[in-house]
Amino acid sequence: MVGSKPFNLSLYKLAIKHAAAAEETVNGMKISNERLEYLGDAVLGAVVAEFLFIKYPFRDEGFLTETRSRMVNREALNHIAIKLGLSKIIEEEYRGKNVGTHKSIYGDALEAMVGAVYLDRGYEFCKKFILRRIIIHFDLDSIINTTTNFKSKVIEWSQKENSSVDFRTVSIDGSQRFKEFVVELLINNEPVATGKGATKKKAEQEAAKNACEILNIAV
Amino acid sequence: MVGSKPFNLSLYKLAIKHAAAAEETVNGMKISNERLEYLGDAVLGAVVAEFLFIKYPFRDEGFLTETRSRMVNREALNHIAIKLGLSKIIEEEYRGKNVGTHKSIYGDALEAMVGAVYLDRGYEFCKKFILRRIIIHFDLDSIINTTTNFKSKVIEWSQKENSSVDFRTVSIDGSQRFKEFVVELLINNEPVATGKGATKKKAEQEAAKNACEILNIAV
Known part of the structure; x- marks a missing residue:
């Protein structure tokens, strides 16, 4: 080999x-x-x-x-x-x-x-x-x-599980040029994962990616 | 050089x-x-x-x-x-x-x-x-x-910032032999970071480590 x-x-x-x-x-x-x-x-x-x-x-x-x-x-x-x-x-x-x-x-x-x-x-x-x-x-x-869309993976999963998915912005840090969003993903109003990124969208993707890992959702 | x-x-x-x-x-x-x-x-x-x-x-x-x-x-x-x-x-x-x-x-x-x-x-x-x-x-x-104690770093930080720190167990997964705890760290009752681990203590350390990164706490 x-x-x-x-x-x-x-x-x-x-x-x-x-x-x-x-x-x-x-x-x-x-x-x-x-x-x-x-x-x-x-x-x-x-x-x-x-x-x-x-x-x-x-x-x-x-x-x-x-x-x-x-x-x-x-x-x-x-x-x-x-x-x-x-x-x-x-x-x-x-x-x-x-x-x-x-x-x-x-x-x-x-x-x-x-x-x-x-x-x-x-x-x-x-x-x-x-x-x-x-x-x-x-x-x-x-x-x-193949860009894995973690957000849609979590949403698919939640529909099967009859659960709700929500995102909540926890904080926005930084100057005008460099922003950092911290976003939290909630399943049935329970926080499951957080993500951060330069845009809200990126932070949500990151949170969804972490949620996939924590919840063992196949991606 | x-x-x-x-x-x-x-x-x-x-x-x-x-x-x-x-x-x-x-x-x-x-x-x-x-x-x-x-x-x-x-x-x-x-x-x-x-x-x-x-x-x-x-x-x-x-x-x-x-x-x-x-x-x-x-x-x-x-x-x-x-x-x-x-x-x-x-x-x-x-x-x-x-x-x-x-x-x-x-x-x-x-x-x-x-x-x-x-x-x-x-x-x-x-x-x-x-x-x-x-x-x-x-x-x-x-x-x-030097074992960095992330939990105590976050607690120190919160005292300076006059904020509260709490941990909440989000889920416990797995069989009797392999357990996985998911723990969430809250600052002033706002979720900031999550962590997971084989014990509650490890999951809390992991959540605290993530919180240090998100909140830019020097470790």
């Missing part, structure tokens, strides 16, 4: 060891892929950042940041881990063990795999691995053109 | 060009350091992630993530930019221009400088630059041992 023989195979074995399947060592430490995932997440972030920086020389940092966060989100990585066949290796590994299903288990393992490749082969090799084996699977056009 | 002669000097010149001081090109684009800052932020994040990964082999990813976010926060980077003398170069650059003072202007330029070094000299050189010129300035012991 990495495209070359590993120098240190145990790193890759560790990469697919989810915390829920980890064995405890004598001193109570759990050996799992979580540290590798932390490292891989950071390296993946840097490589994707540079990829977009070069690919879109005339787009501003807001566009780059937003596109990057859509590429490295849990769901997108999970999807790619399945495409790469990492999910099958993990299922094999867990067979017979009572490991609860975990939504992001494959995406987490993919990040950990990136961490393993980085430690095993260094930055340049890992960058090529990410570009050729991960980034290639992204449908960038659809990622860029 | 970088420790070696630049290959491409214009990258470094761009790194200290804050958006507020940027000139507009004929087609209305503003040329500033914001794209470089985006890239530098990602590269810095990866290098700091690896630094901590290696330095603390027995600490879990929660510790590593939290320590990293304290190291790469605006205030910490601002501080280091001043130590490095980057602030002086920027002030010289802006002399006579009517650029409003911006809290994080030096830290932003430092991130952009990292982006410039990365593009100019590649990952390994940039990593050494970050380790030798940036990370060396961190007082890691104090970073690790």
Whole structure:
């Protein structure tokens, strides 16, 4: 999958060891892929950042940041881990063990795999691995053109749940040039999330985005 | 400052060009350091992630993530930019221009400088630059041992402002093993921020942390 023989195979074995399947060592430490995932997440972030920086020389940092966060989100990585066949290796590994299903288990393992490749082969090799084996699977056009409208996601959800949705402006700060709105989203008159932004609309989107996370609304 | 002669000097010149001081090109684009800052932020994040990964082999990813976010926060980077003398170069650059003072202007330029070094000299050189010129300035012991108590920061602030602070539990989700509390922070009975966490205490800390950001309370 990495495209070359590993120098240190145990790193890759560790990469697919989810915390829920980890064995405890004598001193109570759990050996799992979580540290590798932390490292891989950071390296993946840097490589994707540079990829977009070069690919879109005339787009501003807001566009780059937003596109990057859509590429490295849990769901997108999970999807790619399945495409790469990492999910099958993990299922094999867990067979017979009572490991609860975990939504992001494959995406987490993919990040950990990136961490393993980085430690095993260094930055340049890992960058090529990410570009050729991960980034290639992204449908960038659809990622860029799909603006998730969090506000409408919350409204849809509330209709199903027979709940009311309201926004309330909590405060407006700043000078004439730089304004900051703080907006609150209420479900059945109960505050659920807040958002801030340079316009009321942006603050509402942000509040709706946070509400989707808090209420586990699929986006 | 970088420790070696630049290959491409214009990258470094761009790194200290804050958006507020940027000139507009004929087609209305503003040329500033914001794209470089985006890239530098990602590269810095990866290098700091690896630094901590290696330095603390027995600490879990929660510790590593939290320590990293304290190291790469605006205030910490601002501080280091001043130590490095980057602030002086920027002030010289802006002399006579009517650029409003911006809290994080030096830290932003430092991130952009990292982006410039990365593009100019590649990952390994940039990593050494970050380790030798940036990370060396961190007082890691104090970073690790200072747990910012956001709740007490908000309470202190509210006493100065003659305001009331209250927490309200909005919802408790999840099974017996995995609980998620959503807590809301109210200032003078007006909801300002929400937080979530596995315990009520953690959710309150998170809400207080968000409130500090929204209300610009120094932490």
